[in-house]
Amino acid sequence: MLVSLQQRLALAIPVVFGVSVVVFAIVHLLPGDPVLVMLSGANATPEQVAELRAQLRFDDPLVVQYLRFLRRAVVGDLGRSIFSKRPVFEEIATQLPSTLELAGAAIAIAVAAGLVLGILAALRPNSWLDRLAMLIALGGVSMPSFWLGLLLIFGFSLELGWLPATGQGGWQRLILPAATIGLGYAAVVARLVRSSFLEVLGERVVVLKHALGNALIPVVTIIGVQLGNLLAGTIIVETVFSRRGMGRLAVTAVLDKDYPLIQGVVLVSALGYVLVNLLVDVSYSLIDPRIRHREGAA
Amino acid sequence: MTLRLLARRKAALLGAAVLGLVVVLAVAGPAIIRTDPLKMNPVLALTPPNAEHPFGTDQYGRDVLTRVIAGARLSLVTGLGAVVIALAGGLGLGLVSGAAGGTVDLLVMRVVDVMMAFPSVLLALVVVAVLGHGSTNVMVAVGVSLIPTFVRLIRGNVLVVREQPYVEAARALGCRPRRVTLRHILPNIIAPVIVLATIAIAWSIIIGASLSFLGLGPRPPIPEWGVDLSNGRNYLLRGWWISAGPGIAIMTTVVAVNLVGDTLRDVLDPRLRSLTNL
Numbered sequence: 001m002l003v004s005l006q007q008r009l010a011l012a013i014p015v016v017f018g019v020s021v022v023v024f025a026i027v028h029l030l031p032g033d034p035v036l037v038m039l040s041g042a043n044a045t046p047e048q049v050a051e052l053r054a055q056l057r058f059d060d061p062l063v064v065q066y067l068r069f070l071r072r073a074v075v076g077d078l079g080r081s082i083f084s085k086r087p088v089f090e091e092i093a094t095q096l097p098s099t100l101e102l103a104g105a106a107i108a109i110a111v112a113a114g115l116v117l118g119i120l121a122a123l124r125p126n127s128w129l130d131r132l133a134m135l136i137a138l139g140g141v142s143m144p145s146f147w148l149g150l151l152l153i154f155g156f157s158l159e160l161g162w163l164p165a166t167g168q169g170g171w172q173r174l175i176l177p178a179a180t181i182g183l184g185y186a187a188v189v190a191r192l193v194r195s196s197f198l199e200v201l202g203e204r205v206v207v208l209k210h211a212l213g214n215a216l217i218p219v220v221t222i223i224g225v226q227l228g229n230l231l232a233g234t235i236i237v238e239t240v241f242s243r244r245g246m247g248r249l250a251v252t253a254v255l256d257k258d259y260p261l262i263q264g265v266v267l268v269s270a271l272g273y274v275l276v277n278l279l280v281d282v283s284y285s286l287i288d289p290r291i292r293h294r295e296g297a298a
Numbered sequence: 299m300t301l302r303l304l305a306r307r308k309a310a311l312l313g314a315a316v317l318g319l320v321v322v323l324a325v326a327g328p329a330i331i332r333t334d335p336l337k338m339n340p341v342l343a344l345t346p347p348n349a350e351h352p353f354g355t356d357q358y359g360r361d362v363l364t365r366v367i368a369g370a371r372l373s374l375v376t377g378l379g380a381v382v383i384a385l386a387g388g389l390g391l392g393l394v395s396g397a398a399g400g401t402v403d404l405l406v407m408r409v410v411d412v413m414m415a416f417p418s419v420l421l422a423l424v425v426v427a428v429l430g431h432g433s434t435n436v437m438v439a440v441g442v443s444l445i446p447t448f449v450r451l452i453r454g455n456v457l458v459v460r461e462q463p464y465v466e467a468a469r470a471l472g473c474r475p476r477r478v479t480l481r482h483i484l485p486n487i488i489a490p491v492i493v494l495a496t497i498a499i500a501w502s503i504i505i506g507a508s509l510s511f512l513g514l515g516p517r518p519p520i521p522e523w524g525v526d527l528s529n530g531r532n533y534l535l536r537g538w539w540i541s542a543g544p545g546i547a548i549m550t551t552v553v554a555v556n557l558v559g560d561t562l563r564d565v566l567d568p569r570l571r572s573l574t575n576l
Contacts, residue, residue, distance in 0.1 A: 270420070
């Protein structure tokens with residue numbers, strides 16, 4: 001167990017290094033003078049240009065600049081936003097909880113809806129119920145989240161008036177955006193639950209609770225694999241529902257050409273993704289003893 | 299053989315027919331519809347769907363159906379172009395990595411690992427941040443974000459095929475590595491690549507439209523499904539049909555691509571089921 005954790009950590013180190021290089025390179029790959037590009041949306045005065053140039057010290061050799069970037073990033077100094085002038089770290093810290101809340105609620109909906117649909121489909125294979133469940137699943141996979149989000153707003157907020165359409169605060173404002181992300185993944189979970197349930201039922205295990213335990217392992221796997229995409233889903237959904245969060249912060253930063261903010265958001269998101277994948281990898285061996293044994297033997 | 303198997307499945311036929319229709323509209327659309335997708339007509343603003351305007355009109359009085367048909371071209375080009383980029387990058391890196399092995403393989407795979415650390419929409423966002431907005435840049439961004447998936451699949455298959463006796467025989471006969479890769483390995487890994495490329499078209503259309511929806515793609519008034527859907531956002535109550543047209547168009551096209559892709563997968567390479575379920 002400890003060995004496998006060490007191995008995985010060792011594999012993650014070059015990835016983290018690579019991520020830091022990519023994030024550092026974002027600014028240096030900009031066509032033309034990066035300082036002018038960075039300030040092009042801000043109506044900057046010559047003094048501001050000179051100030052930013054002095055602050056970023058682009059004249060130093062690239063290696064020196066990279067090491068400085070790294071040294072600062074390690075202690076949480078990701079620079080300042082060009083627009084709000086606030087530290088990037090602070091901006092991210094205020095937005096992150098909202099995104100985590102959304103992602104958590106989305107996973108809950110994905111698992112609950114996916115299990116129900118998948119099990120219903122598997123219990124009566126090839127029946128109309130199975131076909132309907134799989135049709136809904138195909139729709140879920142093929143539905144862009146921004147379109148589903150607008151449909152939910154239209155139906156549940158504007159027409160029925162049951163839930164607020166946009167904004168922050170309270171579980172009522174969380175349901176629609178979480179459902180928008182969650183239902184897409186519910187479709188993936190449903191297809192998976194159906195096939196693994198059929199497999200387990202085929203082994204003549206008739207008691208639901210036994211079948212369920214075995215069928216859940218691939219579901220945990222898929223949620224782990226899809227977590228990154230789920231977080232990416234928040235980029236679009238937060239914009240549709242005008243919610244605060246990392247995704248909306250990323251889009252606004254790209255639209256405003258606020259490069260320090262882009263670098264910060266991308267760095268934190270990618271590192272978070274690497275960390276989550278590491279945790280998911282390790283958790284498999286806890287859930288599924290077969291993986292633990294295989295690793296022990298390897 | 300494959301075509302005959304495909305034709306026997308109703309779902310695939312339906313998907314192919316819908317896809318064919320979308321392609322015809324994208325190619326010949328401007329010749330078929332005689333109205334201008336950019337032409338404003340304030341008198342007709344926010345007209346609900348009727349016989350003359352089956353999909354209604356938007357807040358500027360432009361015909362939604364005309365814009366949906368005109369937008370098909372850009373959305374399809376983005377989807378197909380992105381897959382061509384991903385395929386080119388994936389084939390190049392995957393073949394070299396799998397066939398060469400050793401340090402080259404190690405290096406390529408570490409680069410792919412780093413790319414995989416960015417979820418595709420985030421990676422696409424990074425590329426747009428560097429290249430700037432616009433439909434071509436969105437296409438490149440989506441293509442780049444899909445490269446790692448292609449590299450992994452292609453490399454994995456190359457590793458299996460290169461150990462086959464016929465490849466060993468070709469090597470023993472004195473074939474150069476490049477010839478072995480292109481003539482003996484490539485043709486034998488192409489089936490799963492075709493399946494992935496088909497399904498990736500659906501992903502590309504969705505990611506491309508998402509970026510356009512966020513305001514990073516082509517600028518209004520250019521007709522594009524993501525842009526038009528976003529345009530209708532503020533008129534949901536008074537003109538739900540503005541978003542409905544492009545929304546239904548995206549979904550229908552993606553369902554059609556998925557139906558064809560799923561069937562291709564079942565026929566060509568059932569082992570890919572786990573990959574394409576994602």
